Amino acid sequence: MSDALRPFTIAVPDTDLADLRERLRRTRWPDPETCEGWDQGIPLAYTRELAAYWAEAYDWRRCEALLNGWPQFTTTIDGLDIHFLHRRSPNPDALPLVITHGWPGSLVEFHKVIEPLADPAAHGGDALDAFHVVLPSLPGYGFSGKPARTGTGVEAIGRCWGQLMARLGYDRYIAQGGDWGSAVTLSMARTETTHCAGVHVNMPIVAPDPETLENPTEQEQRAFAAMEFYNRWDSGYSKQQATRPQTLGYALADSPAGQLAWIMEKFKAWTDCEQDGVRHPEHALGRDEMLDNITLYWLSNSAASSARLYWESFNEPDLSPIDLPVGCSLFPGEIFKCSRRWAERRFRNLVYWNEPPRGGHFAAFEQPGSFVEELRSAFRGLR
Incomplete structure (x- = not known):
């Protein structure tokens, strides 16, 4: 089928x-840089x-064995094979969560947070904060299929993730992402509102409020x-x-x-x-x-x-307002920064905002403990 x-x-x-x-x-190397450092x-x-x-x-x-330690699957959606990792929580009442990576990220950047998210009781947390974790590879990334024609932008991927979560039997779920994962997740907050109960991003995509300039x-x-x-x-x-x-x-x-x-x-x-x-x-x-x-x-x-x-x-981002519950964690080393009042202008139901003291663009990779706590805190009110 x-x-x-x-x-x-x-x-x-x-x-x-x-x-x-x-x-x-056999690499043929270029000549060295003509300045100091990385300029x-x-x-x-x-x-x-x-x-x-x-x-x-x-x-x-070693990496292959690590990733193979979690259940992985492929499924075909709109003619494209989607590869994903699916870690069900031992808590049957866990909240389903789909996490989307970006570029130049992959499933690898989340390997430290999968178990604490899925089984918090085994990692010093509260069993009530458990998630069923779904980690798909973006189309054209990793072991997912590569689009053969145009049209696979963030909106199409967001709708694809909606089909994926339905196929897994999740009628109600939440979504998280950074980088391109943030764009995909925010697109789901507009198109998948029947089943997506809320979203969290660690790279808020917003424009400056003209009234603050x-x-x-x-x-x-x-x-x-x-x-x-x-x-x-x-x-x-x-x-x-x-x-x-x-x-x-x-x-x-x-x-x-x-x-x-x-x-x-x-x-x-x-x-x-x-x-x-x-x-x-x-x-x-x-x-x-x-x-x-x-x-x-x-x-x-x-x-x-x-x-x-x-x-x-990339060239035409959708910055339309979002009414679904949104949580934001702004790590200090993020590429694109914003203020809470800028975020509130786009996210009309901003339910969580925090600025952790350490971490950058690859938050789950760099600061896994903080990342896990951010998701637990952001989604606690949506259970």
Whole structure:
């Protein structure tokens, strides 16, 4: 049947891993940057160090076994195979929760929060806060199918997730997301209102309130500064992926060193990774876990297909008002910042707002304990 849930196990062929190592060893490197630090991108010396580690010491089978420790499935929706992880809580009254990742994220970034969300009693929490966790891979990402035609933007994905949750037997559920996952989740708050009871995002997508422009708060001034920095220094990747994802795909699909550099630079830019005045991605995340995420992109050959979501949805975001209950957690290292009064202008039923002290764009990856507590707090009133 087309709506069947097919059990799935990750089993990457040994030949694919051997090919990865061989390509890394044969990398033709560019000349080094002409400035200090990361101002021109990820430094050559660090990239070569990472590539050597990836080729000679990194163990994908460890990550594969970790992910295979949870039930995984594929199902076909609107002609596209969707891969997802489904961890049912031991509490039968748990609240169903669908979590959506973004770019350059994946299921990997949530591996530390799945068990505390599903079985809080076993992790120092209250059994009443339990969730049935559904983690799909976005179309074109990971082990989900790759769209063969245009039209798979955030609204289509949100409707797809609604079908997925119905197929799993969940008549009432809540949704969470960051990055593209935030856009998908907020689209569900507009289109899936019959069954979606509320949403939480850790990257609120809102516009500044025009009435505040002449008298911005300190937080809003920081938000303007962050947007100016992003537009001037940090948005090149999005311009390329939103306009010519296919052209980019040729380079990244052929060079694992290129794929490594393309994603690792964002781990440095978007994590809360400053220590003693120095920003470095390994201050926020372990080398192996970042390579787990990057390897998933490489092995699934999803450089071009993942970038196409920018072409589909980045240039015309839907900022229409939302009446469904919305919770927001604004971590300090987030790319796009906003104030509560900006959020309240779009989210007419803002039921939760908090600003944790640590964490960045990859909140569940960087600060799993805080992320779990944010979701428990945000959704407690919707049970």
